[in-house]
Amino acid sequence: MSSAKLVAESGKILDVASKDAPLTVRGLTVSYGNKPAVFSVDASIPAGSMTAIIGPNGAGKSTFLKGALGVVPSLSGEVRIFGKLFEDARDRVAYVPQRASVDWDFPARVIDVVLMGLYGSVGLFRLWRARHREQAMECLKRVGMADFADRQIGQLSGGQQQRVFLARALAQNAEFYLLDEPFAGVDAATERAIVSVLKELKSEGRTVVCVHHDLSTVAEYFDRVLLINVRRIAEGPVETTFTAENLQETYGGRLAATHIDELHLA
Amino acid sequence: MIDDLITALGAEFVQLSLTPIVIGMLAAIACALPGNFLLLRRQALIGDAISHVVLPGIVAAFLVTGTITAVPMMLGAGAAAIIAVVMIEIVKRLGRVEPGAAMGLVFTTLFAAGVLFLEITDTSSVHIDVQHALLGNLESLIWFDAEGWGSLLDPAALATLPPQLPRLAVVLVGIGLFIFLFWKELKISTFDAAFAGAIGIRTRVLGFALVVATAVAAVAAFDAVGSIIVIAMFVCPPASARLMTNQLARQVGWSVVFATISAVLGYVLAGYGPGWFGSPYAVSAAGMIATVSGVILILTCLFGPQRKRVGQQAEA
Numbered sequence: 322m323s324s325a326k327l328v329a330e331s332g333k334i335l336d337v338a339s340k341d342a343p344l345t346v347r348g349l350t351v352s353y354g355n356k357p358a359v360f361s362v363d364a365s366i367p368a369g370s371m372t373a374i375i376g377p378n379g380a381g382k383s384t385f386l387k388g389a390l391g392v393v394p395s396l397s398g399e400v401r402i403f404g405k406l407f408e409d410a411r412d413r414v415a416y417v418p419q420r421a422s423v424d425w426d427f428p429a430r431v432i433d434v435v436l437m438g439l440y441g442s443v444g445l446f447r448l449w450r451a452r453h454r455e456q457a458m459e460c461l462k463r464v465g466m467a468d469f470a471d472r473q474i475g476q477l478s479g480g481q482q483q484r485v486f487l488a489r490a491l492a493q494n495a496e497f498y499l500l501d502e503p504f505a506g507v508d509a510a511t512e513r514a515i516v517s518v519l520k521e522l523k524s525e526g527r528t529v530v531c532v533h534h535d536l537s538t539v540a541e542y543f544d545r546v547l548l549i550n551v552r553r554i555a556e557g558p559v560e561t562t563f564t565a566e567n568l569q570e571t572y573g574g575r576l577a578a579t580h581i582d583e584l585h586l587a
Numbered sequence: 588m589i590d591d592l593i594t595a596l597g598a599e600f601v602q603l604s605l606t607p608i609v610i611g612m613l614a615a616i617a618c619a620l621p622g623n624f625l626l627l628r629r630q631a632l633i634g635d636a637i638s639h640v641v642l643p644g645i646v647a648a649f650l651v652t653g654t655i656t657a658v659p660m661m662l663g664a665g666a667a668a669i670i671a672v673v674m675i676e677i678v679k680r681l682g683r684v685e686p687g688a689a690m691g692l693v694f695t696t697l698f699a700a701g702v703l704f705l706e707i708t709d710t711s712s713v714h715i716d717v718q719h720a721l722l723g724n725l726e727s728l729i730w731f732d733a734e735g736w737g738s739l740l741d742p743a744a745l746a747t748l749p750p751q752l753p754r755l756a757v758v759l760v761g762i763g764l765f766i767f768l769f770w771k772e773l774k775i776s777t778f779d780a781a782f783a784g785a786i787g788i789r790t791r792v793l794g795f796a797l798v799v800a801t802a803v804a805a806v807a808a809f810d811a812v813g814s815i816i817v818i819a820m821f822v823c824p825p826a827s828a829r830l831m832t833n834q835l836a837r838q839v840g841w842s843v844v845f846a847t848i849s850a851v852l853g854y855v856l857a858g859y860g861p862g863w864f865g866s867p868y869a870v871s872a873a874g875m876i877a878t879v880s881g882v883i884l885i886l887t888c889l890f891g892p893q894r895k896r897v898g899q900q901a902e903a
Contacts, residue, residue, distance in 0.1 A: 392784045408787075416785035423779045427627060428835045437775045440786050446768050473833040473893075493786070 341404040342367055343497040343528040344389065349398030351381070351388035358384040361398075362553045366497075366530055366545075371523050373533035373542070376549040377572050382532040383419065383501050385549060390416055390499065402497065412441050415495035417486050419502050425475050425482060432457055432470040434485050438492030460491040463521075465514055480511030487515055498522060500531045504538075516542055536584055539563055598735035604858065606730045606749055611816070611850035611876055613755035614808035618820035619846035620762050621801045623839050626825045627777050632687055633672075633798060634821030636694035637805045638814040640671040642720045643701030650708055657750060661806055668802035671697055722873040723813025725854070728752075751811040758807040762800050766839070769793065774835055816873045820846055823880035830891030849880035 344366040351359040359381040366372055374382045387393040389400050391407055402410040415438070435457040436449045443449055461467045464484040469477065477485065483503055490498055498519070504512050519529050519542070530547075533539065539546060539559065546563045548554040548571040555567045565581045618634065625631050641664040648663025671693055678689040702717055728749040730738070738744035766773065776783035776790045784790050801821070808817045828841035853876030858869050 387781065390785050392781045411785075411787050414785070416782060418779060418781040422781060424627075427778045428829060428833050428838050429774075429778060430834065433774075433834070434778070437771075437778070437782070440771060440775060440788075443771060448770065475833075489782075 342401075343403060344530070345399075345401040345404075346385075346389055347399040349385065349388050349400065350396045351384050351393055352396050353384075357396075357551060359388055359395075359549070360551050362549065364547055364553065364556055366528060366547075368528050369523065369526050370545050371519065371529045371531075371543045372545040372547055373531055373539050374547045374549060375533055375536065375539065375571065376554075380550040380571075382549055386416070386499050386501055386530070386532060390414070392416070412493075413496045415490040415493040415498045417490045417498070417500040417503060420479065420483050420486060420505065422501075425477070427474065429474055430470065431461065431466060431472050431474060431477070431485050434474060435460055435488045435492050438489035441493070457488075457492055460488040461485075463491055463518060464488045478508070480507035483507050484511055484514060487518060491518070495527070497528045498530070500529070502532045502534060504531075504533065504535060536568070536580075540584075598733070601730065601735055601738060602733040603729050604854070605733070606752055607725045607728050607872065608851055608854050610728055610749065610752050610755060610811050611725055611854055611872065612847050613752070613759050614804075614812045614816060615820045615824070615846035615850040615876065615880075616843050617755060617759040617762055617804040618808055618817055619824040619842045620759075620766055620839065621797060621804060622821035623825040623828070623835075623842050624766075624773055624777055624797055625801060625821060626829070627835075628794075628797075630686070631822050632690045633675075634801050634805060635818050636671055636675065636690045637668045637798075637802050638809060638817040638821075639694040639698040640667045640701075641806055641809045641814065642717075643667055643697050643704055645720075646701050646704040646708070650704075657754070657810065660810065664806040664809065665802060667697070668806060672798055672802070719813065720809075721813050721815050722871050723809070723811055723816065725812050725872040725876075726858075726869070728811060749811075751807075755807050755811060758803055762804055765796065765800055769796075773797070812876075813873045815877045819877035819880045820849070823877075823884045824849065827880075827884045827887040827891070830887040830893050833893055845880065845883050849876050849883060853877070853879040 342365055344364065346362060346364040349359055349362045349364075350357055358379075362381075362385055364385075374385065376382050384393065388395040388398070389407075391400075400407060403413055407414070432454065436453055438460070439449065439453045439456060443453065458467060458470060461470055464487050466481060466484050466488060469481065469485075474482065474485065483505075487500075487503065490500070500519075503515055503519075507515070519531070522529055531543070533543070540563065543559060545556070545558055547556045548562070548567055550571050550573075554571045555562050563586065565584075565586045568581055568584075568586075622631070622634060625634055644663040644665070644667025645660050646663075647667070648659045651663075652659040674693045674697075675686070675689045678684065678692055679686055682689065684692075701720075705717065728751055730744075730748055732738065732744045732747040734744070772783070772788050772793055775786075776788050776793055780790050805814075805817050805821075808820070824842040824845035825838070827845050828838045831841045832838050854872045856879065857872040857875035860875070861868050861870055
């Protein structure tokens with residue numbers, strides 16, 4: 322915790338403290354066309370933490386994740402995953418894209434999607450086998466979707482689709498989970514199920530980062546926040562960083578003062 | 588009845604109809620296989636684009652070499668396909684237009700340029716014309732030296748098979764292997780490209796390889812059957828197959844079945860169908876094969892088991 326605080330207070334990455342941190346980002350800049358979506362963002366995610374990435378729509382939260390994982394090309398910046406280049410630490414990371422980013426009309430069953438998470442353990446030119454199916458079923462059980470294994474994915478509700486995505490990430494058995502808006506458009510039961518799985522992951526010593534929208538649940542679900550609006554506004558523990566002042570700076574006029582009052586911040 | 592069938596499938600059948608039917612099948616399957624992935628990636632038009640730009644490529648190859656032998660033609664067509672893909676990318680990025688519009692722009696322009704090319708240059712001495720480009724020449728791909736089914740075991744007769752047949756067979760095996768060996772990668776990157784990139788699949792390389800496979804199928808098939816079949820086979824069998832199942836592997840299987848049915852039934856209907864109505868003429872086999880694939884699509888739209896899937900959302 323102390324190292325996390327230092328990072329927050331100084332605003333700089335402390336090499337000694339974060340050398341093998343799950344994620345260390347320095348000066349990450351990603352641009353679509355001429356306009357930077359993410360500009361010179363620094364971040365340092367300590368092991369075993371649960372971090373919410375917060376910011377207004379179009380602030381570059383998703384782009385930050387994609388840029389850090391090389392899913393979209395970055396203009397500049399240095400990214401280290403557990404102190405290594407992402408290419409060398411890929412199998413320790415599970416990434417869950419936004420549910421709406423894929424076509425759910427794709428011809429696949431629920432189990433087929435979860436099996437994609439076991440890609441790394443199948444081997445080149447080989448196909449999924451019975452033991453992979455067993456593993457995939459275990460992951461579906463953890464998100465309460467075991468009964469839906471043979472269902473066509475287009476027949477699922479939004480919440481169920483999100484659980485399938487989470488199950489696919491669980492199948493990757495990673496140390497570091499990055500989720501892009503896992504609670505967007507899901508029902509209350511799904512939200513509870515996802516939170517409990519994420520807390521389970523944290524209790525196992527794994528690290529979780531979520532792009533998150535609902536400010537009212539930040540303090541309940543997460544222990545750290547990273548506030549982004551194209552640039553990094555602030556990063557640190559919820560108690561010290563999730564403040565009215567920082568939120569005002571992140572959201573500008575878009576977040577009414579009364580709304581901030583309702584959050585009962587320090 | 589059975590005697591009729593034996594006569595119908597006798598020596599004359601082997602000589603005149605067997606090779607066109609097999610070539611039609613090979614071409615249809617070679618296009619349908621990559622078509623499954625193009626369709627799911629919303630890139631079905633790319634097959635259309637490539638099969639059109641083949642024409643200026645062939646004309647250019649003729650102007651350069653002065654011959655219509657297969658190798659320069661295929662090189663010209665292949666080069667045109669690559670140029671078209673690059674041009675589509677350029678139009679898409681510089682013009683910031685949607686991919687479909689960029690493809691539509693590039694392939695119509697290049698095809699029109701090919702037609703102009705044909706008109707202003709002297710290609711009258713050789714057999715290249717717009718009709719050939721569209722409909723191919725399936726009926727003429729007969730096996731002169733065949734004397735019956737026994738010729739299939741006769742090396743001397745086999746050596747005189749139309750060269751399109753072994754060429755398409757090699758292309759089909761190559762495309763089949765590509766899809767089989769990279770099945771996981773194709774499936775994952777088609778469904779979720781961002782996830783595929785994060786787990787280390789080279790999505791750009793794979794996407795490019797798929798376009799190359801498409802171009803190879805289009806060029807090889809174009810030579811034998813013309814661009815109408817090529818365009819139809821990239822889209823119709825996979826689209827029909829999608830309405831039959833909710834699993835990718837089965838979809839690919841069904842697309843092969845539908846491509847085969849289209850080729851065989853289309854050829855037979857074109858050759859013999861008009862006779863059943865008392866007409867002494869046959870109709871274009873390529874046109875009929877494409878039509879059959881369209882009819883199959885209509886039937887699967889009406890009766891396919893998965894036709895209702897759109898909008899079929901479960902309760903939350």
